[in-house]
Amino acid sequence: MERTHSIESLIKDVQNEYAVLPEFQRDFVWEIAKTVDLFDSIVKDIFIGAIIYGVPSFEITTRAVDDRERKTRGKRRNTLLVKHFSKAQIDEKQKIDKSNFRLILDGQQRITSMYRALEGVDDIYFIRKNDSELDNDLSDKKLSEQTLEEVLYNFDTEEDDTRMSIKLSDVWKTMNEDYFEDELKNTFFKKTSYYKANSEDSNFNEIEEFRIYLSLQKKIQNLFKAEKLLSYYLLDMSLDRFVLFFERSNSRGVQLNFIDILTAKLYEGFNLKKKIKEFESKNSGYEISPEIIVRAIAYIVSRDRFEESGKGMEIHRTFILTELNAEHFNLYWEKVSNWYKKTLEFLFNNHLAISQYWIPYPNMIIPLIIFQKELGYGFDQMNDNQREFIFYWYWCSIFSQRYTGSSNEKIIQDCNILSLIAKGEKIKDRTFLNKLSKIAITSWGDLYSYDKRQNAVYRGILNFINYSVKGLLDWNNTSKINFMDNIDDHHIFPRDFIDKNLSDDDPNKDFINSVVNRTLIPKITNIKIGNKAPSAYLSEIKQRNPSIEQSLKTHYIDTDILNGQYDNNFGFFLELRAGEIFNQIKTEVVDKFQEIKDMHYQEPQNVNVTSVKISATYYNKKVDAVFNPQSKTIQYNGELFDSPSSAGMKAKQDLGAPEGATVNGWRFWKYLDPYSNETKFIDHLRQEDTNVS
Known part of the structure; x- marks a missing residue:
């Protein structure tokens, strides 16, 4: 539910460590111009976005709000103070109603900007229009009736000596310290550039100008105190939801x-x-x-x-x-x-x-x-x-x-x-x-369908070529490509070349990006290739590396490509290369199944088991039972059930499900497989007809 609070309460919550930044939050990055725009939007009642807080239910390390001077060349800044809160400390803080201890999840830049302006880290000035600049309909209004938006000339980072300028941090000081009127005049008003530039002028009415200054002070104080000024959401979330929030919603910042x-x-x-x-x-x-x-x-x-x-x-x-x-x-x-x-x-x-x-x-x-x-x-x-x-x-x-x-x-x-x-x-x-052993590649034709760099099989095929030849060779110098090289998946037949030389109705045109037309080479080589025919760009490389045939073989590229034999036979080239790659996958992977099984698999001993410990969970609540794999019965809570489903329905009701709730018992109850140390559904026992020792 959306709520509201004031700038004053927000800044005091930051000062008192009630609203804190998680240590992992990104740094404060807003330029000061954005702070100027922020306050301009606040005065003009333009929505600045909701702040999102989270009530932590776990230990957390926090980082201080950035109150350092902005970066200057040649000057290092101090690191920000970090503070760790244990789970016990957080629980204690939550007991104090006034503390409302919470984490700032979204809104750090806005909160930090306001904090820095009010604390005087950044100088932000409210600059008032001169009376002559006010709209005509304001002339009859009393000072107290004029709104901040009506008298605002602009916000700026410097004073304007031709207009009344008031620093926001000065307003914040007067709100939190007791000043007599004379002190306000001497400490703040008389030190403004506006006063210094105009006080010697015979037309300057000090009493009237100070009255305007006090009125402006009060209006800005009221702005800071306005309870409905800032909207926020307070999320009381578990740790898991906390993580999901940052993974899914922190789009404006660094993804966390x-x-x-x-x-x-x-x-x-x-x-x-x-x-x-x-x-x-x-x-x-x-x-x-x-x-x-x-x-x-x-x-x-x-x-x-x-x-x-x-x-x-x-x-x-x-x-x-x-x-x-x-x-x-x-x-x-x-x-x-x-x-x-x-x-x-x-x-x-x-x-x-x-x-x-x-x-x-x-x-x-x-x-x-x-x-x-x-x-x-x-x-x-x-x-x-x-x-x-x-x-x-x-x-x-x-x-x-x-x-x-x-x-x-x-x-x-x-x-x-x-x-x-x-x-x-x-x-x-x-x-x-x-x-x-159930791999996705069962024939050479299957290779054609993999054409996206993000796909694991696509990447696997390119790496497998490297594996099967014991290291791909660089086309430029016949040396092995190093794992630290910047490597790219190069089109053997460049895209532009295929576009220009194959008609749109040629089915082979669909395989421009297929892994069969790709190979891994250093990126700098790929950039230089351009859109030339394979025979053309490879012949140019051959002038630098006469042994290029040796390199091409490691990429499963027929060396006849150098004499132009395949320039107009893209489909045939793909078939030839796909066949070679698949034959290697078949030899190195597919045909190894029986050998690996004979070497590393042993049939489990069949033991006549009549009881297997099982359990089930529903809404994080757990119950235990005993399953008889032979009779398919379950002993639960002192009662024998003739099927896993009937036992499951009773257990589910005991855990809070409404009466009549249905359940597939075979996919509800779980056991610990002693051979794999995995928790599995008892359906696994039925499917595999496996006895558990």
């Missing part, structure tokens, strides 16, 4: 995510920003992904919790923001960030990814971090069987688009599976390898 909020929570015990800077300064050329490292730490912490208490493993943002603390990060950050770097090196050195930007699914780095952790040593020490599995898992995950949806579940499952592989143990989850 839960890592920014985590940074503010950890600030007092662990400076995440500082650690990120330290990593990037020590590891030139590597770009750190805090979210990947944070989720890896979350997996490690939640797995420890699982082993101690049996609670499920979690890496979603709610778990991270509510359960992880500075102690966890102090314990694991250095180790995990080091594994992160070594994982990137492994991907680059084995040609699985040509650069960080081109990694198809960055989240796949997390299971590789855990794999490395469980190995206890570097990737170079793993055995051949482990290496074969990692390569197979990597390419199948990409080509099956495994991480496109429900990625948190996939990350946890893959972390568990790769942990088994690292320990030399077998996979006993029947469905894992079957689902992994």
Whole structure:
């Protein structure tokens, strides 16, 4: 619900730390001209947008409102004071009705601008029209009846010695300190440029001018006190909703995510920003992904919790923001960030990814971090069987688009599976390898449909070419393309060339942007190519690099392209290249399934189980029961139910659902799979006909 308050109450709330800025909020960036416009809009009753506050339900680090002088060349500014509020401190503040402790979620620039103007950090002047400049209908009005808008000449950052000018910070001082009239005159009025420039004039009426000054002071004070001047929303939100708010609605500023909020929570015990800077300064050329490292730490912490208490493993943002603390990060950050770097090196050195930007699914780095952790040593020490599995898992995950949806579940499952592989143990989850092997590419014609850079399969195909040839060669010098190069996905047949040489009804024209017509080369080379025929621009490069044929082969480009054989045969070129790429995918990935299964899978022992512990949740409330996989019955709350659905309906009603609520019991009750350490619906037991030991 929208509410209103005054500028006075807002500034006092900021001064008293009732309205605070989260530490992760972007810096104050408004130029002073925007502050001038802001006050002009306020006086003219132009809507300036609502301020949004949030009542925090979690610990948070706050940052002081920026009250520093504006930047000047050659002068460094002090850092802003940060202050940490624990959950207990926030709860205590909320008990005090007057405090109304809240976070400024949206409106920082406006609030800071007003605060700086009233506190005198920025000089903002209300400049009054001279009487001769007032509209005719104001001549009969008393001073007290004239509105601020009617007498406003403009707002400015400097005084006007020809018009009455009053600094907003002077008004704020007179509101909050006791001044006698003589003191007001001597301390403020007589020090204005207007008074100094005109007081010696014989026509200057000091008494009348001071009366105007006092009237103006009072009007501006009333403006500051006007309760309905500023509109705001006060959101009482959970941590999860807090994150969603910033991810979805902070469009006017820097886009924020839960890592920014985590940074503010950890600030007092662990400076995440500082650690990120330290990593990037020590590891030139590597770009750190805090979210990947944070989720890896979350997996490690939640797995420890699982082993101690049996609670499920979690890496979603709610778990991270509510359960992880500075102690966890102090314990694991250095180790995990080091594994992160070594994982990137492994991907680059084995040609699985040509650069960080081109990694198809960055989240796949997390299971590789855990794999490395469980190995206890570097990737170079793993055995051949482990290496074969990692390569197979990597390419199948990409080509099956495994991480496109429900990625948190996939990350946890893959972390568990790769942990088994690292320990030399077998996979006993029947469905894992079957689902992994269902890749989207079953024929060379399937390659044509991938034409968007953001698509993981598109990126995967380009990286796979690099992998299959053990490193793409630069066309200019036959050296391997380096992961630190600025790499672009170049059109082998340039777009403009195809547009000019293929008729609109040629079906091959639809494949201009297909991955089959793309390859990865340094961006500077791509820029120089332009819209020439392939034979033309490649022949020019050959003059600089006589060994270009060797480079072209690594990109699966037939060297006959140099003599113009394909310039007018775009469709044939695509078929030839698509066939070669697919054959390699088939050999390196598709045909490896049985070999990988024989090497790493073991059938689970069939045990005659009559009871499996299960649970269900409804609106964050949980109930427990026991499931008999053979009879399909459930023992719940001392009663035996003949089906999962009948037990589910009773449990759902007990948890608050209305009478008659329906439920699919097979998709309501969950159990912990001992082979994958995953929480699954009991429907999995029915589908796979799997007995649980």
